[in-house]
Amino acid sequence: MNEILDRIEGMRDEIVKFTVDMISIPAVNPAFGGQGEEARAAFLEKKLKELCDEVKRYDAMDENGLKRPNLVGIIFGEDRSHTLWILSHMDTVPEGDISLWTHHPYGPVVDGDKIYGRGTLDDGQGIVSSYFAAKAILESGKRPHYNLGLVFVADEEAGSRYGVHFLMDKNLFMPGDLVVVPDSGNSDGSFVEIAEKGSVWLKITTHGKQSHASMPHMGLNAHRIGMKFALKVDDYLHENYGKKNHLFEPPESTFEITKKEKNVDNVNTIPGTDVFYFDFRILPDYRVDDVVNEVRSLAKDMSEETGAKIEVEIVQLAEPSATPEDSKIVNMLITALKEVRGIEPVIGGIGGGTVAAAFRKLDIPAVVWMTADDVEHQPDEYCRISNLINDAKVFAYIAMMH
Numbered sequence: 149m150n151e152i153l154d155r156i157e158g159m160r161d162e163i164v165k166f167t168v169d170m171i172s173i174p175a176v177n178p179a180f181g182g183q184g185e186e187a188r189a190a191f192l193e194k195k196l197k198e199l200c201d202e203v204k205r206y207d208a209m210d211e212n213g214l215k216r217p218n219l220v221g222i223i224f225g226e227d228r229s230h231t232l233w234i235l236s237h238m239d240t241v242p243e244g245d246i247s248l249w250t251h252h253p254y255g256p257v258v259d260g261d262k263i264y265g266r267g268t269l270d271d272g273q274g275i276v277s278s279y280f281a282a283k284a285i286l287e288s289g290k291r292p293h294y295n296l297g298l299v300f301v302a303d304e305e306a307g308s309r310y311g312v313h314f315l316m317d318k319n320l321f322m323p324g325d326l327v328v329v330p331d332s333g334n335s336d337g338s339f340v341e342i343a344e345k346g347s348v349w350l351k352i353t354t355h356g357k358q359s360h361a362s363m364p365h366m367g368l369n370a371h372r373i374g375m376k377f378a379l380k381v382d383d384y385l386h387e388n389y390g391k392k393n394h395l396f397e398p399p400e401s402t403f404e405i406t407k408k409e410k411n412v413d414n415v416n417t418i419p420g421t422d423v424f425y426f427d428f429r430i431l432p433d434y435r436v437d438d439v440v441n442e443v444r445s446l447a448k449d450m451s452e453e454t455g456a457k458i459e460v461e462i463v464q465l466a467e468p469s470a471t472p473e474d475s476k477i478v479n480m481l482i483t484a485l486k487e488v489r490g491i492e493p494v495i496g497g498i499g500g501g502t503v504a505a506a507f508r509k510l511d512i513p514a515v516v517w518m519t520a521d522d523v524e525h526q527p528d529e530y531c532r533i534s535n536l537i538n539d540a541k542v543f544a545y546i547a548m549m550h
């Protein structure tokens with residue numbers, strides 16, 4: 149084992165070059181106006197072919213006729229009955245306001261232990277660390293215990309419809325397989341995510357009647373009623389859904405009033421229509437549907453009370469998910485973190501929404517783990533070279549475990 153770990157340590161220059169080459173090819177998700185994953189996938193497909201026993205490519209076609217590539221590289225194990233999957237995503241969010249970057253987002257800059265660029269961490273680090281774990285095993289003349297599957301998916305940042313969800317019916321992932329998703333973590337690598345809150349986004353539209361601001365009796369102020377409704381829901385849910393679950397930080401469900409759409413252009417008009425949104429993150433102790441039904445019933449009450457019509461629409465909904473604490477992949481990762489890194493792991497849950505949920509739904513235990521500073525989606529996003537190396541060591545260790 150030590151030979152493999154030492155070999156990863158010696159790959160530093162190669163790891164940096166791979167990361168820089170990959171990040172120089174933008175892969176912004178087309179949902180945010182980007183060019184998509186194709187160019188970056190071409191680079192990665194070539195790299196996988198240099199390494200893997202088998203490389204498959206699954207192209208989804210999106211609603212704009214754009215190819216959305218998904219890459220699957222397999223290295224056969226000594227025991228081919230199961231596969232350890234390490235799943236990372238190729239797409240990124242846009243660079244955002246370029247003036248906030250001190251380094252060019254796609255001209256990745258190496259500065260000490262850091263490589264700056266959009267997607268270096270999210271999720272370039274997952275791709276690079278899993279790739280070099282596999283490479284070190286093979287260059288040491290060894291084979292992983294189970295098959296080792298490197299999966300690089302599209303479309304994670306915009307809901308995974310053309311990514312992991314597209315792959316789910318290709319008969320790749322089987323009961324008894326193990327899944328690690330290196331797409332979120334904390335800065336010392338101690339946090340192992342095994343559960344996610346459910347989440348739902350609601351769009352609330354209040355229909356009143358527009359009038360001049362000096363003549364309120366002629367109209368029905370949708371903005372006022374919308375605000376009252378928002379606060380009513382806020383109070384009600386916090387009072388009635390207050391359970392705590394200490395896997396999570398924060399330990400309770402969260403109910404937030406978030407986006408507000410523009411209403412009238414001028415100050416002296418009473419808005420006839422009002423639109424705002426809720427973002428709820430709900431503990432596995434509750435059903436997301438029940439919460440939505442409560443909001444609908446409160447909307448009905450408020451409509452009757454005020455004469456305004458309040459509509460409740462679901463923008464997005466995900467049920468909570470959890471991997472059992474005593475499952476094999478959790479134990480393997482805990483052992484690896486202790487042995488390779490001297491870390492005392494903390495098992496917990498997050499406010500949700502990773503691709504691990506899709507595996508948990510199929511009863512395939514999945515953990516989300518990486519070593520990452522909190523810079524995803526931010527200007528001057530970076531990954532640490534030491535984390536690329538140390539995460540690769542953990543993946544290599546797990547891949548060799550029986």
Ligand SMILES: [Zn+2]
Nearest residue numbers: 237270271331
């Ligand atoms: Zn990500």
